[in-house]
Amino acid sequence: MTVLIDLNSPARRPAASQPEAGAAASQPDAVAGVAAPVRRSLAGLSRDGLREALADIGVPDRELRMRVAQLFNWIYVRGAVSFEEMTTISKVLRAALAERYTLDRPEVISEQISVDGTRKWLLRMPATGPHDKGAEIECVYIPEADRGTLCVSSQVGCTLTCTFCHTGTQRLVRNLTDAEIVGQVMVARDRLGDWSVPGPNKASKAIQHDDDAAPAGRLVTNIVLMGMGEPLYNFDNVKAAVDTMSDGDGIGLGKRRITLSTAGVAPMIGKAGEEIGAMLAISLHATTNEIRDGLVPLNKKYKIDEVLEACRNYPGLSNAKRITFEYVMLKGVNDSPAHARELVRLLKGIPAKINLIPFNPWPGTKYECSDWDTIEAFSEIVFRAGYASPVRTPRGRDIFAACGQLKSETEKLRARARLMLETGGDPAAEAAS
Numbered sequence: 001m002t003v004l005i006d007l008n009s010p011a012r013r014p015a016a017s018q019p020e021a022g023a024a025a026s027q028p029d030a031v032a033g034v035a036a037p038v039r040r041s042l043a044g045l046s047r048d049g050l051r052e053a054l055a056d057i058g059v060p061d062r063e064l065r066m067r068v069a070q071l072f073n074w075i076y077v078r079g080a081v082s083f084e085e086m087t088t089i090s091k092v093l094r095a096a097l098a099e100r101y102t103l104d105r106p107e108v109i110s111e112q113i114s115v116d117g118t119r120k121w122l123l124r125m126p127a128t129g130p131h132d133k134g135a136e137i138e139c140v141y142i143p144e145a146d147r148g149t150l151c152v153s154s155q156v157g158c159t160l161t162c163t164f165c166h167t168g169t170q171r172l173v174r175n176l177t178d179a180e181i182v183g184q185v186m187v188a189r190d191r192l193g194d195w196s197v198p199g200p201n202k203a204s205k206a207i208q209h210d211d212d213a214a215p216a217g218r219l220v221t222n223i224v225l226m227g228m229g230e231p232l233y234n235f236d237n238v239k240a241a242v243d244t245m246s247d248g249d250g251i252g253l254g255k256r257r258i259t260l261s262t263a264g265v266a267p268m269i270g271k272a273g274e275e276i277g278a279m280l281a282i283s284l285h286a287t288t289n290e291i292r293d294g295l296v297p298l299n300k301k302y303k304i305d306e307v308l309e310a311c312r313n314y315p316g317l318s319n320a321k322r323i324t325f326e327y328v329m330l331k332g333v334n335d336s337p338a339h340a341r342e343l344v345r346l347l348k349g350i351p352a353k354i355n356l357i358p359f360n361p362w363p364g365t366k367y368e369c370s371d372w373d374t375i376e377a378f379s380e381i382v383f384r385a386g387y388a389s390p391v392r393t394p395r396g397r398d399i400f401a402a403c404g405q406l407k408s409e410t411e412k413l414r415a416r417a418r419l420m421l422e423t424g425g426d427p428a429a430e431a432a433s
Contacts (some may be wrong), residue, residue: 041104041126042076042097043186044179046198046244057096067093069249075103076250079186079195105190106183109136112229117143121187125156125180135173137228139184141192141220148192149222152184154238155229160263161166162296164285164328166362176229178240185245194219224259226281232265232272239276255279261326262300269393273315280314281324282307286334287342295334304346321352329370329378330357340381353388 042053059067070089074080081103083094106123113119118142124134135156142149156173158165189195223245225231231238242258245251251378260272261281273280284304286292292299311323325347329335343354356379359369370378375391381391 020032039100039102041102041179042071043103043105044177044182045245046178046240047072047247047388049179050196053101059093066274072247076244076247077195079189081190106180107134108187108191111191119188119191121184121191123184123187125176125183128174135176137176137184139188139227141188143219147221148219149224150185150188150220151224151227152181153227153229153233154181154225154231158229159233160230160296160298162263162283164295164296164330164359164365170228172229175234175237176238178244180245181225181237181241182251185220185251188220192219213319221253222257222259223253224261224281225278226259227263229264230263231260232262232268235268235271242276242278256321259324264298264302265298266302266306266310269307269310270313270315273317277316279321279324280311281326282311284325284343285328285330287339287346291334295328295330308346308350317351319351324353324355326355326357328357329375330359331368331374335368335370335374335378337377337381340378344382344385344387344417347387353390354382356382356389356391358391426428 006433040053042050045053047068050071051064053069054067055061067089069085072184074086074089078087083089083098083101083103086094089097095270106125109122111119111121113238120138121140122136122138124136127134130160133183137153137156139153140151142151153176155175157170159172217365225238238260242255242260245253246255246258254278256279259279259281260276261268261283262272263283272278283296284292284307285295286299287304289299289303292304314323317323327334327343347354356375358375359367361367361369379389379391
């Protein structure tokens with residue numbers, strides 16, 4: 001049975017912190033027609049972002065490095081939700097921080113728990129302007145015996161319109177900031193009770209020396225950028241978020257435990273390997289350009305051969321750092337033995353693993369999942385050719401949390417229409433364009 005959590009229950013820890021002692025003076029009752037100033041959250045910020053925030057409240061340059069380190073530890077090791085908790089920081093600085101900033105997380109609108117233990121959160125981000133109610137995205141936690149994987153989003157909606165993917169039916173609203181990407185990890189760890197006890201973050205220190213090591217006792221051990229959006233179309237924010245998530249003095253997940261999935265933005269793949277350095281997954285899903293053009297429209301711009309050539313040149317590629325090729329099994333579309341043999345031919349010479357994904361249905365889709373015997377026969381051909389070809393167990397189907405099923409339900413103004421509203425233009429004309 002699917003469980004829907006009552007987020008108004010006092011037993012649940014809120015995603016957003018309450019006003020702190022010492023902060024009330026900065027939030028006076030609104031004077032006629034004047035809104036109280038909005039305090040910015042520091043949760044999710046990079047070291048550079050924290051440094052800038054501290055400088056803005058007058059922390060001397062000579063202290064910035066130390067103060068950033070203190071904040072980074074409290075936010076990303078201990079999961080602090082208020083500045084009052086930060087007992088290693090002076091009361092004066094804590095009061096100054098509370099006056100200008102918060103440690104609010106993205107707001108949890110709903111939390112669903114599947115019969116298999118998968119959890120899906122619908123999150124609302126802070127408004128970016130007077131005509132933005134707050135973008136909504138979904139992220140999913142998938143517990144397994146040897147790991148706990150968090151699937152995070154990089155954009156609100158998506159530009160790619162992949163025909164088998166539910167997210168593809170929701171047009172792009174905007175990119176997520178690096179803090180909003182990291183904020184999804186913080187919400188998950190809040191909800192799961194996954195923060196370190198006070199003291200040194202021994203797990204993250206170990207990861208600095210062993211990129212494959214799982215953090216001892218952690219529930220979130222792996223992160224996949226496989227939620228809503230195309231990560232390589234939000235490159236700078238994704239890079240900054242991965243840097244924060246992999247920092248050994250904070251969340252401390254090694255980059256081999258962070259996977260970036262792309263539909264095949266070929267010119268950006270090499271840059272991602274050089275500058276981001278995470279594990280790479282390619283949403284391939286077909287072995288001919290004719291079929292892939294219909295499934296992944298981006299293929300009309302970057303053909304299969306171009307994507308695979310970028311994969312062959314991916315920095316650091318080796319048998320120890322293989323590329324994962326994702327292949328959704330669609331009945332009568334891409335699942336024949338001939339397709340399996342062509343897949344093997346295409347990937348020859350690339351250290352790779354092929355993830356076979358039984359199609360997860362969603363309302364209005366025209367596709368069906370391949371029969372189980374067909375999936376097994378496909379997997380056997382790939383396996384005999386020397387490639388690991390696990391069949392991904394569908395998780396969270398009953399709460400629409402499985403691969404390809406994520407979509408936030410709210411309707412949003414297109415970014416250009418919202419900008420026109422804010423500058424006095426006509427959004428109706430824009431919406432019709």
